[in-house]
Amino acid sequence: MASTDATTDSSLPEGSKRDSMLPDRLRPSPFKEFWGYFCENRGAIVGLFVFVAFILIALFADVLAPHSATEQYRDALLQPPAWQDGGSTRFLLGTDAVGRDMLSRLIYGARYSFFIGVIVVVISAGTGVLIGLLAGFARGWVDTLIMRLMDVLLAFPSLLLALVMVAILGPSLINAMIAIGIVLQPHYVRLTRAAVMQELPKDYVTSARVVGASRLRLMFVTVLPNCLAPIIVQAALSFSTAILDAAALGFLGLGAQPPTPEWGTMLADAREFVLRAWWVVTFPGLAILINVLAINLMGDGLRDALDPKLKRS
Amino acid sequence: MLSFILRRLGTFIPTFIGVSIVSFLFIRLLPGDPILLMAGERGMSAERHAQLMVQFGFDQPLITQYWDYLTGILRGDLGISFKTKRPVWDEFFALFPATLELSLCAIVFAVVLGIPAGIIAAVKRGKWPDQVLMSTALVGYSMPIFWWALLLIILFSGMLGWTPVSGRISLMFFFPSGTGFMLIDSLRSGQAGAFASAVEHLILPTIVLGTIPLAVIARQTRSAMLEVLSEDYVRTAKAKGLGPLRVNGLHALRNALIPVITVIGLSVGTLMAGAILTETIFSWPGVGKWMVEGIGSRDYTAVQGGLLMIALIVMVVNLVVDVLYGLINPKIRR
Numbered sequence: 001m002a003s004t005d006a007t008t009d010s011s012l013p014e015g016s017k018r019d020s021m022l023p024d025r026l027r028p029s030p031f032k033e034f035w036g037y038f039c040e041n042r043g044a045i046v047g048l049f050v051f052v053a054f055i056l057i058a059l060f061a062d063v064l065a066p067h068s069a070t071e072q073y074r075d076a077l078l079q080p081p082a083w084q085d086g087g088s089t090r091f092l093l094g095t096d097a098v099g100r101d102m103l104s105r106l107i108y109g110a111r112y113s114f115f116i117g118v119i120v121v122v123i124s125a126g127t128g129v130l131i132g133l134l135a136g137f138a139r140g141w142v143d144t145l146i147m148r149l150m151d152v153l154l155a156f157p158s159l160l161l162a163l164v165m166v167a168i169l170g171p172s173l174i175n176a177m178i179a180i181g182i183v184l185q186p187h188y189v190r191l192t193r194a195a196v197m198q199e200l201p202k203d204y205v206t207s208a209r210v211v212g213a214s215r216l217r218l219m220f221v222t223v224l225p226n227c228l229a230p231i232i233v234q235a236a237l238s239f240s241t242a243i244l245d246a247a248a249l250g251f252l253g254l255g256a257q258p259p260t261p262e263w264g265t266m267l268a269d270a271r272e273f274v275l276r277a278w279w280v281v282t283f284p285g286l287a288i289l290i291n292v293l294a295i296n297l298m299g300d301g302l303r304d305a306l307d308p309k310l311k312r313s
Numbered sequence: 314m315l316s317f318i319l320r321r322l323g324t325f326i327p328t329f330i331g332v333s334i335v336s337f338l339f340i341r342l343l344p345g346d347p348i349l350l351m352a353g354e355r356g357m358s359a360e361r362h363a364q365l366m367v368q369f370g371f372d373q374p375l376i377t378q379y380w381d382y383l384t385g386i387l388r389g390d391l392g393i394s395f396k397t398k399r400p401v402w403d404e405f406f407a408l409f410p411a412t413l414e415l416s417l418c419a420i421v422f423a424v425v426l427g428i429p430a431g432i433i434a435a436v437k438r439g440k441w442p443d444q445v446l447m448s449t450a451l452v453g454y455s456m457p458i459f460w461w462a463l464l465l466i467i468l469f470s471g472m473l474g475w476t477p478v479s480g481r482i483s484l485m486f487f488f489p490s491g492t493g494f495m496l497i498d499s500l501r502s503g504q505a506g507a508f509a510s511a512v513e514h515l516i517l518p519t520i521v522l523g524t525i526p527l528a529v530i531a532r533q534t535r536s537a538m539l540e541v542l543s544e545d546y547v548r549t550a551k552a553k554g555l556g557p558l559r560v561n562g563l564h565a566l567r568n569a570l571i572p573v574i575t576v577i578g579l580s581v582g583t584l585m586a587g588a589i590l591t592e593t594i595f596s597w598p599g600v601g602k603w604m605v606e607g608i609g610s611r612d613y614t615a616v617q618g619g620l621l622m623i624a625l626i627v628m629v630v631n632l633v634v635d636v637l638y639g640l641i642n643p644k645i646r647r
Contacts, residue, residue, distance in 0.1 A: 043448075043451075151328045155624045155627055160620065163608060164339060167608045167613075248457070252589075254608070267457075275470070282467075285457055285461075293451065
């Protein structure tokens with residue numbers, strides 16, 4: 001991130017060479033600086049570890065899962081976890097109502113939740129940042145129109161809007177992801193526009209403009225990299241929101257459809273056994289909670305490390 | 314102040330029009346035409362189809378249809394429910410008190426626990442109460458509330474048998490609904506045990522719906538308090554020798570509460586989204602459950618009306634919060 005260069009440079013006495021003032025070994029690279037701040041937050045480190053573990057589980061699900069996610073063992077319906085009476089080490093976390101192994105389904109479920117997070121963030125951040133850049137650079141009626149449209153989208157409670165969009169598109173995981181992506185997009189538009197408007201009057205933008213940088217170059221090469229900090233923080237937050245909302249849609253029967261081992265859909269299947277088989281209800285929700293919690297912890301650390309306004313002095 | 318209110322209204326009206334366009338387009342974007350949707354799987358003859366298209370005005374140009382829809386809204390006409398054949402407006406307002414009662418209880422629950430938690434965390438910054446409270450708040454903030462509801466049901470209804478699983482009041486009690494608020498109606502009915510039953514039914518849904526606002530309010534109170542505690546006037550108050558209760562409670566809290574109040578106002582949207590899940594799980598007969606059922610049973614006029622009304626309610630509350638904020642804090646008016 002090159003965001004602080006303008007201010008550090010102006011604090012140097014005129015004519016002094018940068019290396020005479022600050023030897024390179026005293027000036028940490030932007031990544032090192034970021035990492036230093038990030039590591040100060042212990043929660044963020046824990047979150048990062050858990051999140052990386054989830055990614056690994058998602059990647060190596062085929063190797064890790066003891067059974068197939070969809071195979072039904074008819075001889076072991078609603079078998080409790082291994083440590084309870086009636087459980088066996090064959091199914092460590094027990095089986096569901098049609099005899100599928102809970103542990104394997106949870107492991108494969110990590111793939112879906114990771115996939116949902118990535119796709120939703122790509123959809124919402126991709127379009128949101130583009131529209132926000134456009135609004136910030138164009139100003140005038142284009143800006144007003146875009147911002148009013150975003151106000152309209154924000155007036156609907158997010159889950160409600162996603163629900164209605166899925167009703168139009170038809171219930172499936174892909175449509176749920178598209179709907180959630182659209183619902184989360186206005187936040188990126190607002191953030192990007194605000195950041196662009198903050199950067200535009202700065203000297204480095206003017207100088208780039210004077211040198212004759214094209215508008216596209218100004219947008220994407222000059223200004224955008226300096227607006228990234230809040231966008232990255234938002235990306236982390238919407239990753240977790242995406243997982244929660246997709247699970248909620250799955251739970252309502254409007255997201256991933258059975259027998260997909262998506263955690264929210266698993267909970268929907270488990271609802272009727274809530275008082276009979278605690279394990280089919282507890283584990284999928286716990287997986288969602290741990291995953292979302294890890295990402296939120298990481299998001300807090302990212303915000304501390306990237307957001308200059310909140311940076312400790 | 315007046316110009317501030319007018320300017321705020323100036324953004325309200327275009328947003329309202331935008332929201333009405335979105336809900337208007339909802340039915341028209343569905344695959345198939347509205348009359349076929351209404352007929353459902355039974356189907357209908359071509360003449361009957363044409364006749365109904367004319368009757369409901371679907372043969373008109375889109376802009377005329379929208380104009381009729383918009384003027385209808387202003388008259389309180391949201392169309393007729395496909396399923397019950399009753400006016401959507403009446404259906405919505407028959408169910409809305411249940412959602413409102415639950416939401417109010419949830420927000421009271423969140424405020425009563427969240428503000429003290431935030432204050433304690435701020436005053437004990439960095440010490441164990443802060444860490445415990447803020448970790449708990451983060452867990453609450455990350456909670457999939459539909460799962461949280463199931464867990465509470467397992468514990469309190471299944472294992473302990475303390476609370477009922479669904480509905481607003483035990484079926485043993487019957488009395489005409491006066492205000493639509495079960496707590497008030499059950500008290501007024503004078504039947505022994507009715508009020509207690511209504512309270513029992515409210516506890517779990519209130520906790521579930523209030524959890525995320527509770528976490529948000531606790532976090533917001535903490536950061537607002539921390540900001541205020543570092544201000545000069547707080548230091549002055551301390552230097553004058555005022556006790557911690559007076560400094561924290563009176564001097565700091567009063568100013569810290571301003572952003573907290575905004576957060577409370579802005580959580581209406583969160584509450585409405587949460588009500589969809591909470592009401593579905595606890596069979597709470599409010600508008601959230603009604604919307605989910607509407608989607609399930611393809612009662613699209615009901616979904617359309619609910620979509621519009623919920624967005625309108627969120628917008629009006631946000632407007633009121635903004636104006637109140639302008640009243641309290643003159644800086645924002647400019």
